[in-house]
Structures are given as C-alpha cells and as structure tokens.
Amino acid sequence: MSLEKRSLSFYFLAAFFGLFILFLYGPMLVIFLLSLQGPEGGLTFPMKGFSLYWINSVFQQQRIGSFAEPFQRSIILGLIVMLVTVAVTVMAGLAFRNRFLGSRSLFYLTISSLIVPSILISFGILVIFSQLGLPTEWYTSALGGHLTWTIPFGFLIILGIFNRFNPAYEEAARDLGAGDVQTFWEVVFPLILPSLVGVGLFGFTLSYDEFNRTALITGSDNTLPLEIFGMTTNVTSPALYALGTLTTIFSFSVMAIALFAIQFFSRRQQQ
Template structure:
C-alpha cells in the first residue's frame, strides 16, 4: 500500500507536467481546426487545412526553408563546439594564469538567465553594426547591412548554450585520462600531432 504522501506528490508532479506541456498540447489540438477556426475552443470543425498551408509555403513561415537553415546552423554549431571543447580540454590539463576566471566566464551562461544572454548578444552585434557604419572603410560601410544573421549572432547565441556543456564533458574526460598513453607514444617516436590523432582522439571519442 502506498502512503497518502505518494499520491499527493504524484498529483503535484502531474500538475507541474501539465503546466509545462499544457500550452503545447492545446496548440497541437487547435492546429486541427477547420479553415474558419482560430486559437479558441470549442473547435470550429476538424481538418488538416492549416498543416497544408504550413507545408505548402504559402503562409507566413516557410517551414522547409526554416528547417534547412536550422539544420545548417546546427551542423556548424556542432563542429565549432567540438573543436573548441576538445582544444579547451587539452589546454586546461596544464595550469596557466587566468584559468579559473576563463572557466567561470565560459560556463557563466548556465547561470545567467537566457533573456540577459540574448539581449547581450543582440546589443553586441548591434554595436558592431554602429562601429562599422561610423569607423569602417567607406567601400565596406556602403555595402554593409548588418552583422546580425544566421552564422553571426545566431551562431553566437547557440554557442552560449552548447559550449558550457561541451567544456564540462571534456574536462571530466581529461580528468580521468591516463597520460601514460601519450608518454608511450612519444617514447616510440610519435609527433605531438600523431599522438593526438592516433592515441588521444580514439580514446576520448564516444563509444
């Protein structure tokens, strides 16, 4: 027999999940409205009219183009995150001046509210736009539109979320890494690049 507290906590958890996912579930149900329906209950008919409008590209958002842009950005973010995280993991194996400050700056986005980080990124790239218009070369300032784009501000915003996780994972991996493998490779005449490529990288790759 379960105690009353179990059912009370289960009810609280259920309400919490409903609070998180309730709006999304409501929007999903309302997406099956008829052509004359809106974001209101009761539903005015049932159809796939709005899905047809969405995938035909005739609406406000071209879902196909948006998916392709997101896929491109995701691939670039993945490559950049892996490259920086592995490099940082190798660098932090040795102590250097400012290592602690650099570490806390790198993971600060996990603590700072996302709205603050987003506003900071927007202001930063807007400032770059102003600097380009004020102090940039004439030939470049005339054709320049904005630095805010998919692979500039968009890439920076995504990296503020992916880099801290990548760094923490690589720090954990290298903390358990046995340097004897590298020493053995160097004793056998391997160069630093050969040691990284044939010894370090295969060990740290996910399995």
C-alpha cells in the same frame, strides 16, 4: 501474496507528480490537437474538424511570413554552431588539462557569458558590427551570438570529460612510439567520441531555439524562432501550431539519433 500497503504520502506525491507532468506536457498536447484541425479551424477550442490540412500547409506560403526558409536557416546555423562548438571546446579542454599562465582568468572569462543577460550580448554584437561597418547576418553576427551561449556550456562539459579521462591510455600510446597527433586521433578521440556527440547535440539544440541572442543581429533574414515570434504579433493560423508539432517531432528525432550514435560508439569502445 498481499499487496504492500501504501502510505498517504505516497499517493500525495504521486498526485503531485502527475500534476507536474500535466503542467509540463499539457501545453504540448494542446498544440498537437489544435494543429490537427480542418481548414476552418481556429486558434482556440473547440476544434473544427480533423485533418492534416495545417500540417501540409506549413511548407507553403503563409498569410504573414513563411516557415520553410527560416527553418532551413535555423538548421544550417545549428549545424555550424554544433561543429564549431565541438572543435573549439575540445581544443580548449586539451589546453586546460595543464595549468598555464592566466588559465584561471581565462576560465572565468569564458563562462562569464552565461551570466550576462542574453539581450545584452545581442546588443553588444550589434554595436561592434555597426562600429566596424559590417552588415549583420544570420550566418555571421548571429553565429557569434550563438557561440557565446554554446561554447561556455560545451567547455564545462568537456572539462568534466577530461577530468575523468585516464591519461594511462595516452602514456601507453607514446610508449609505443605514437606522436601527439596520432595519440589524439587514434586513442583520445575514439574514447571521448560518445561524449562529443552529446556536446554537439547540446550545442545544436541551444542554437536551434535561441531567440534573445539572435533578436538584434540576424539582419533581414529571420531564423525560425524570430519568424514564429513575428507571426504571433499578427493575425495567424493553426499552421503555427502545426509547425510546433513538426519541430517537436524533429527535436525528438534528433535526440533519438544522438542517443543511437552514443550507444553505437560506446559499444565500439567495449569491443
């Protein structure tokens, strides 16, 4: 069987796509390679040796700053944001299934945070906390800043989920004598659970690497993105690249766990 002859446009588009992939993942590959240098390695090529020295040094005290505690704060903050985002957006989605007075205005007010510059959100929260005499901390003011970013996105996703939801399942449960609370937990929640895993993952990842909405309101304790930014303004080491390698592996691991959870809950629905 003769192979199908490709047109010139096919090779042109294939080359363009290859360049796009190289542009997208090339910097990541460079970071990976530079993080695997020996103890004498620097911030640029050529590489000096090959070892896991800088990978091991990530969790040790650095010449300027540290990674371990900011990483823990970012993880904890991301998990809190994830849980709050899922809870608030589900309740909002349930409320918006029916029209109520002011629903249109409340909808636009909710998503307006997405079009306001992030640094202005951070500055506004800083002003509010200053006027109230409250200290800015990563678990209070920074949490609020992240929620102004994750809740509008999660809210839009939840609206799409409920727009596709078949209300016949709820009607059948009520016909069998189930109340509203029982109907939600035993019928609605299991059906939307795979989608909620995606909403939670979205909220966590948005929080985990958020910088602008955190810049002015974390107080004295930095999250990981702020700590990395602070290190890039000073003389640092390939440990910064090693951190990028580890956080990338961590991000892909979280995505893999979320996809496994979505498939698991989806299979349970089909049984």
